Amino acid sequence: MAVTTDFCADVRHAASAMRRLFPETPLQENAYLSRKTGARIFLKREDLSPVRSYKIRGAFNFFRKILDSPEEQPDVFVCASAGNHAQGFAYVCRHLEKRGVIFMPVTTPQQKIDKTRLFGGEFVEIRLIGDYFDACYRAAQDFAASSGGMMVPPFDHEDIIEGQATVAFEIEEQLPQGVTPDLIILPVGGGGLAAGVTCYFGADGPRFMFAEPVGASSLHSSLTERHRVRLPQVDNFVDGASVAEIGEANFAALAHFSPGDVTRIPENRVCATIIEMLNIEGVVLEPAGALAIDALKDLSAAEIAEKTIVLVVSGGNFDFERLPDVKERALRFEGLKKYFVFRFPQRPGALRDFLDLLGPEDDIARFEYLKKSARNFGSVLIGIETKDAANFALLRDKFDAAGWTYQDITDNETIAGLVI
Structure with a gap:
């Protein structure tokens, strides 16, 4: 995806349209992390969106583009997800009063099912299919094909990327006057957020650093091999970023970066960050939402001293039933x-x-x-x-x-x- 004036204008238009749905998420300077690192740290709090993640942005933009099209509109929208994409999709369905069918694995925790149903209300139907996501995704595709429904992808689509890029527009608008970031750290799963933010700022923008879990480092592997790599297996602990293969459109937008721009975060180490932010700052983060903060540990004090760094906190949908396991992992890492x-x-x-x-x-x-x-x-x-x-x-x-x-x-x- 090329960075163009039109792309940036489209992103600004998308951000304006989103204000009908939810206000901009805050960009907060964090005194604790700033003192700890010697840098000036800002947190872009996507965990404070209506669905506690940035996924609502891409979903809304995809719907908006389809509904603004002069072509015939689908009778039903379809998605497959066991997490944040499903919740963003459901919220948008209810807001736009459009019928949606959400396919989730049978093994999805009840808490996530209930939250998705709450966001979508009477406008969504949830179908539990298969033990694993792949079977669930195939069922969603089959249903969309047979019913004439429209699949709403979680990350691999230009309209999704454009929607996620509104995070970059808001960062630009919210930074104090005269302040520009030296570094932006982004979590990576399927790559929609990373592709959108980097494309918006362009080659003349700040330095970027990408954080992905060790057990699902599809971007790092793909940049190393110089083509998209599908991982043979992934560790699903960091569920919001555990993707076996980065999206095609997303990788096209990120292919010019090097493997050195990606830091791979140990799953147990991110648990220590979750506990730290909960105990000290009172901020509830899901594992994927803590990746960018955890990535600070891979930067030397000299490297970031007095620099302005923006960390995108991508989500806060943490199931507290996981807390004992997170504490256990954190203690073992430390x-x-x-x-x-x-x-x-x-x-x-x-x-x-x-x-x-x-x-x-x-x-x-x-x-x-x-x-x-x-x-x-x-x-x-x-x-x-x-x-x-x-x-x-x-x-x-x-x-x-x-x-x-x-x-x-x-x-x-x-x-x-x-x-x-």
Whole structure:
């Protein structure tokens, strides 16, 4: 997608039209992150849109373009999504009083189904099809083809890209007079937001940095290979950005960037950022919404000192049932929680001997017999939390000196996935 005067004018027109639906989301200077990094940090709060994500922008713009067309209008609009796209789609259907059918996997959490139904009201129908998204998406395509419905894609369409680009227009308008960003950090899933924002600012704009999860780094892989790459598998933890293949139109707009412009965020590390922003700033973020903030960790203090940086906070649809898992991942990333399998002697006093090795800042978070390995020994899973990661080095020294046989399985995904 080429950057043209017409594109920027179209984006401004799209932003004006959106004001009938919702006000601009705020651009907030964040004192905490600014002090922490030595830069001037602004957060573009897309988590404060009516559906708590930027996806409403692309969906509305797609509908608007179709409805403004002189061609025959579809009787029904269709989408497949288990997340933010479905909610934005539903909200627009209700606002425009257009019938919509939303296909979701059967495994979609009830909370997301209920929110989507709430946004769409009587104008949307939700159909639960398949255990995984691919089956759900095929069902949506089949329905659209058989019913004459119009598929509304989540990211791979020029009208969607144009809608997401309104984020850039608002950033430009909301920055204090005379202030221009040195760097804009954008989360990437399918690439609609990144394509739109970079196209709006153009080659003479700020530097861009893209943040995507390690387990779904389709943009980085595609830029490395210089063509779109479909990942053989993805880690769905950062569900708002877990896309196996970046969109075709989106990659065309981003292909001139280099792999070095992409930072790949470890899934457990973004959990630490979610907890940090919740505890310190009171900001509720979904994993994808925290990617841009987390990316600051990959920039040196010297690199960003006194720079103006805009972070796009893409979404805040966090299911609090996930909070225990997020806390667990954050502790493991920060080195404050580890899991061990010990060969435990079956004798009186063995547990007391073990507990005596723990320091005042160490706590047993889990203790579970797995099996008896021999008549006189049993395998025990022990989870330990501490207040300082350095304490684990001291513990290992104590374990070794006392003759304990054990294995640290914290980072062994195969074993940890089976027993933790």
